[in-house]
Amino acid sequence: MEETKQKPILSVKNLGTSFFLREGEVKAVDDVSFSLNKGECLALVGESGSGKTVTALSILRLIVWPPGKIVSGEVNLDGVDVFSLPMKEMRNVRGKGIAMILQEPMSSLNPSQTIGRQIQEAVEINQGLKGEAAKKAAIDMLGVVRIPSPEKRYYNYPHELSGGMKQRIMIAIALACRPKVLIADEPTCSLDVTIQAQILRLMQQLRKEIETTILFITSDLGIVAEMADRVAMMYAGQLIEILDVYKLWDAPAHPYTKGIMGSIMAMKEGGRLSIIEGDPPNLLHLPSGCHFHPRCQYCQDICKTQVPAYTDLDGDGKHWVRCHFPLRKDK
Amino acid sequence: MGMGKYIAQRLLFTLFVVLGISILIFFITHIVGNPVDIMLPLQATDVEREALTKALGLDKPMMEQLWIFLRDFSRGDFGISWWQNRPCMEVIMDRLPISMWLILLASMISVVCAIPLGILAAYRPGSILDRVVTIFSTAGICFPPFWIGLMLMLIFAVKLGWLPTSGMGTWKHLVLPAVSISFRPMGHLAQIVRFEMIQQLNALYAVTARAKGVTEMTLLFKHALKNIMTASLTMIGNDYCKQLGGLSAAVEVVFGFAGFGHLISETIENMDFPLLQAEVFFVAIIVCLINLLTDILYAAFDPRIRY
């Protein structure tokens, strides 16, 4: 859908991933499309359960069946049609193609292997180094993510590190893959505030140093402004709006985005937090038509029956929105 | 705490357990009844009874008896077997080591088969392979070992003549009983390995590993296998103890194998209390030592365990 002059390094088209549970099909990701240009950082934002992690795992084909399954879509990484590759060749996509930092640093490392070995494994697989050279590269990576005395820390086990340190290790593992695209899934959400700030600063510094393309997943819009060039909003498994980050504050077009931004501004100005009214969606029993319609103040009859399609708001392929009645600043 | 200190501590603990068990054995024997009544025929005269009571030291005060009992135990003197009329220690040393080897061989067979089976099943849960493994391991648990033994004997000894039907002496005599004993622990272990492996493959660290390009084989053997070892070791150790504690008896009987399990059942048949005491004592010590050994091995597999 997106037409940018540059050929995107990663493009996701009509991605659909469902979990087939006893209670029914959960469409965790439904018709999601976006693309990433080389060197840019796209923030994937949405409330808990909106399908951010599942989107990322689907791109890497890490959804486990049963109960999860990619039901539709296409992922193109630098000219490679990822979903049509045989599973054996996925190891060329995972790691060197796309590396991922998982949401949960506490349990995302192998407890019985030293952190050094775990970084080194990424080096060996993706940089083709072996033995001492790989070990040296792993120790260097520890330095890159600002772990003090890396030679010693190399021999530590995950349980000997704090949460913030573990998250640095996760980042080191991902960077050791030298990926074309880095997916960072809420790299700070389980950490306390000061550590969060440290990790974010580190990510920003690293972004400048290594110039990778980043898909930055978060539910914190405050972080978005610091990290991202563009923002993709998710709601109930669907991507509802993609826009440049500066427009997020200025001219959000989807009522949901506007509602969230409104509540953030109210919070910043010390006003009462106006959380969007109504219940968060239940993925097993999604509202018909536009999934947001029970909570939308602009809802009209068509919204209840017809799923809105992507609209190119400004005609320049930069601002996409899924709404029958997108809000325009000037009108 | 260092490893050496930990082991010393655990050995000391084992010593206390053994002491406790000895005292328990002493009191239980006294509650069970007067050995004189059991040993002598009903029509024995009072003189005979008194003589035996004196000979057994049963006329002394309780505490003194306990003291003598513990002193003798600590010297490895478990008294004379009533049934065999020779020191219990001798009887046990005739029968225990061979059974320990037999059961060790059975454990090794079960481990060597169960770990690959469990991994195969876990690799694709719900697949045909998984179902075959599940049926096989359930069968191994359900079929009585002595029946398995009989079948194996009929096939490999009687029909094919590859192995001796019964008796002892060469390694060939160990094979069929060991295989028969191994089926049940193999079934249990395969199920544990399957369950633990599925957990490992669904763990978040497995996602991290796959995301950096690790293949499924590397994930299984370089990451997950080490993590399922603690659960597997517990299982293997427990099973060894159970078999040694008498479970192997039926199989030993089938193969005319004069082992420890067989000895326990003979001891009970003959109401040989001193020998039974000694057997309980030995089983207790071996259980303690095996637990100690598994605890030490845990540390080799799980770095979070520190002594």
Ligand SMILES: Nc1ncnc2c1ncn2[C@@H]1O[C@H](COP(=O)(O)OP(=O)(O)OP(=O)(O)O)[C@@H](O)[C@H]1O
């Ligand atoms: N393994 C699974 N089995 C069943 N349902 C799942 C599974 N994983 C995810 N889901 C469903 O998919 C939905 C989206 O989950 P996802 O983890 O992508 O949310 P998220 O946007 O990452 O949320 P969070 O901010 O909490 O991480 C969830 O509501 C959940 O119901």
Ligand code: SF4
């Ligand atoms: S499509 Fe209708 S209900 Fe949905 S967000 Fe737009 S206006 Fe609201």
Ligand SMILES: [Mg+2]
């Ligand atoms: Mg998530």
